[in-house]
Amino acid sequence: MTKVGKPEKLIVNGKRLDGRDLEEFRPITIEVGILKKAGGSAIFKFGGTYALSAVYGPRTLHPRHLQDPRKAVLRCRYAMAPFSTTERVRPGISRRSVEISKVLKEALSNVIFFEDYPKTGIDVFIEILEANASTRCAGLNAASLALAEAGVPMKDLVSACSVGKVDGKIVLDVANEEDMYGEADLAIATVGGEDKIVLLQMDGIVTKEEFMKMLELGKKSCAEIYKKQKEVLKEKYKTGEEDVSD
Amino acid sequence: MVSEVLVKERQLVIPGETLAIGLDYLPGNGCFREDNKIKAKLLGLARIKDRFISVIPLAGVYKPRPGDGIIGFVEDIQTTFWIIDINSPYSAILPLGEAVSEYVDLSKTDISIYYDIGDVIYAKVLSVSKSKIVQLTMNDYRARKLLGGRLLKITPTKVPRLIGREGSMVELIKSKTNCQIIVGQNGVVWVKGEKESLAVEAILTVERESHTIGLTDRISKLLEEKQNY
Numbered sequence: 001m002t003k004v005g006k007p008e009k010l011i012v013n014g015k016r017l018d019g020r021d022l023e024e025f026r027p028i029t030i031e032v033g034i035l036k037k038a039g040g041s042a043i044f045k046f047g048g049t050y051a052l053s054a055v056y057g058p059r060t061l062h063p064r065h066l067q068d069p070r071k072a073v074l075r076c077r078y079a080m081a082p083f084s085t086t087e088r089v090r091p092g093i094s095r096r097s098v099e100i101s102k103v104l105k106e107a108l109s110n111v112i113f114f115e116d117y118p119k120t121g122i123d124v125f126i127e128i129l130e131a132n133a134s135t136r137c138a139g140l141n142a143a144s145l146a147l148a149e150a151g152v153p154m155k156d157l158v159s160a161c162s163v164g165k166v167d168g169k170i171v172l173d174v175a176n177e178e179d180m181y182g183e184a185d186l187a188i189a190t191v192g193g194e195d196k197i198v199l200l201q202m203d204g205i206v207t208k209e210e211f212m213k214m215l216e217l218g219k220k221s222c223a224e225i226y227k228k229q230k231e232v233l234k235e236k237y238k239t240g241e242e243d244v245s246d
Numbered sequence: 247m248v249s250e251v252l253v254k255e256r257q258l259v260i261p262g263e264t265l266a267i268g269l270d271y272l273p274g275n276g277c278f279r280e281d282n283k284i285k286a287k288l289l290g291l292a293r294i295k296d297r298f299i300s301v302i303p304l305a306g307v308y309k310p311r312p313g314d315g316i317i318g319f320v321e322d323i324q325t326t327f328w329i330i331d332i333n334s335p336y337s338a339i340l341p342l343g344e345a346v347s348e349y350v351d352l353s354k355t356d357i358s359i360y361y362d363i364g365d366v367i368y369a370k371v372l373s374v375s376k377s378k379i380v381q382l383t384m385n386d387y388r389a390r391k392l393l394g395g396r397l398l399k400i401t402p403t404k405v406p407r408l409i410g411r412e413g414s415m416v417e418l419i420k421s422k423t424n425c426q427i428i429v430g431q432n433g434v435v436w437v438k439g440e441k442e443s444l445a446v447e448a449i450l451t452v453e454r455e456s457h458t459i460g461l462t463d464r465i466s467k468l469l470e471e472k473q474n475y
Contacts, residue, residue: 040305058307058335069377111261113278113287117309119378120335148261151306151403153276153287156262192262233260233289237304237457 006181011167016178018047023172023217025161028225030141030232032149040150044142046173048132050084053142054125055150061121071114076105076124078139084131100136101126107140107160107189107198113153122152133179134162140189140199145229156192159225160199163188163214165206170213172221186211188218193226195219255294258457259286265299274300290403291457304457308334308402308432310380314371315388317397317430320361325352328361330369330382333399333432338380340369345384366392366436368428392428395438398446400453402433407456408449415462419448422469444472 010017020026026047035041038054045051061067078101080089108124124147126139137160144158164174166182174185184204190197197219206214249268253259265277266284273279276288277299286292290303310316310332318330321337328340342350346360361367368390372383383389400408408429409416420427425439427449437445448465455461 039307060335060337117307117335148289149305151288151290151303154261155278155280155285155287157260230260234258237258237289 007177009167010178010181011169011171016166016171016175018175022169023221025173025221025224026175028228030145030228032145032232032236038146038150040146040148040152042142042145042149044138044145046132046134046138047175048130049135049138050128050130051135051138051142052127052129053139053146054127055122055143055146055152056125057122057150058117058120058152059123061119066121067119070118072112072117072120072122074105074109074112074114074122074124076101076108076126076143078104078126078128078136080128080131080135084128100139103199103201104136104140104143107158108143108147110196110198111144111154111156111158111191112147113155116153122147132176133174133185134187136160136199136201137162137187137189141225141229145233148233157226157229158189158191158198159193159222159229160187160189161218161221161225162186163218163221165204165210165214170210170217172217186214186218188215188222190219190222190226193223251294251299253292253294253299255292257292258290259292259301260289261287265292265301270297271299272297274298276301276303302406303403305401306403308332310334310336310338310371310374310378310432312371312373314431315368315386316371316382316432317366317368317392317428317434317436318382318432320363320365320367323358323361323363325357328357330367332380332382333402333430333434334380336378336380338371338382340367340382340384344372344382361391366397368392368430368436392436395426395436396442396446398435398437398449400433400435400449402431404453404456405429405431405433407461408435408452410462415452415465418462418466419445419469422466422473423448444469447472
C-alpha cells in the first residue's frame, strides 16, 4: 500500500471514498475461539481494521503485591503489530498504546464481576494486526467477545464503534483517510446495546448540536454491533436443540 | 406483577441475556439480579430448578469447593505440608496430618518420602476459606497417589458432562476401552489401561461437543468403530 495524499473531497454525491453511505459500516467479520491455548479469543474486523484479542485467566496474579484479597485485577494490553500500518510501528509499548490500554481496561472494568475471583488476575491482550482507523473500537469488541468465551462473569457485552465528521457531514465508522483528513472523530462504547456509555473519546472540533447527533448515531450503531456479537456467540455454540420442534 | 421465565431449559444464553422477569424467581449460579430481571453473567446453558434459575458455563476456571475430589500435582514441599497445584487460580495446601495417618517424627523424617515434587495425587478438598486458602485431605477412601497412566486436562465446567448421569458416560468409556479413569472435579483426568489413546480421544470429543445433544450415542458409536485400533 502506498501512502495516499489528501483527496480533494471525502464525500462525493452522498457516497464516501469506499462507496459507503454516510451511516454505513464497513463489512464486519467476527470470529470467536480461534486460539487454542487462550481461555478465550476473538477476531473483530471493520473492513481493513483487524483486531485479535486473547483472554487468559482468572489466574494466579504475579507479582504478588498486585493481588487484591477482595477482587480480581484486570490487566489490559493494547498493541499494534509492526506491520499494521503503512509506516512501521515500533513494537512494544508507546505513549499511545498505554493510553488506549488504560481506557479499554476502564471500559471493560464496568462489566466484569471482579469479586467472584479474589486474588486473581485477568489478562486481556488486544493485538491490532491491521490498522485502518477505529482500532480501539474493533479491539474492544474483540476483547468483550473473548472475555465471554473465556467464561469470565460479566454483566453484558461491550460494543463499540466510531463516528466522525467528514466534509461537514456526520458519518459512521470512519476509515483511514476520513480519520486523517476529517474534521473530528469520536469513539464510543456502550454496554449491552443500551444507553450505558463506557468509553467516549473525541478528537477534533464540532458544535454542540453536531456532537449530540454523533452521540445518538454512535449509540444506535453500538446496538447494531451488539446484535452481531450476540449472533456470533449463539452461532458458535449451537446446541443442536434449536432445530428440534416441540 | 406476573413473573415470567424467558428461556427454556438447556437453552444457550450469553452474558447479559435476560432469563426471567419478576421477583418470584431467584438468581442461582452464573446469574445476577438487575432491578426485577434475572440476567446471565456467563456464556452457557440455562437451567431452571424450582424457583432458581442458573447458568451452566461452557468455559471457565475451576473454583474449589469443599468435598470436591480433585487431581493435583505436588508443587512444593514445606516442613509440615505440601503445596498442590489444583489446576485453579488458587493453589492448595495438604497438611501432614491430613495426608499421613501414622505418627511422623519431623526431626528424623523428610516428608518427601510420602509425596514428592511432581507426584500426582487424587485428594479431596477439605475447606476453602473466604480468602481462598484451599486445604486438601487424603482422608477419603478414593484418595491416593496416581502412578503411571496418562493425564489430560479438560475444561472444568465440562466435568459433569464427562461423568454423565450417574456416571454413565465415564462408565461407557471405561468398559469399552478397558481403562481405569479418574475424573477430578478440577478438570484433570487420569487414564490408565489397555486402550488409553482411544479413551483420551473419547474424552476430548466429549469436551469438544459437550453442549450438543445425543452425545452419549455418538461416543458409543465412536468407541465401537475404533475398537480395533
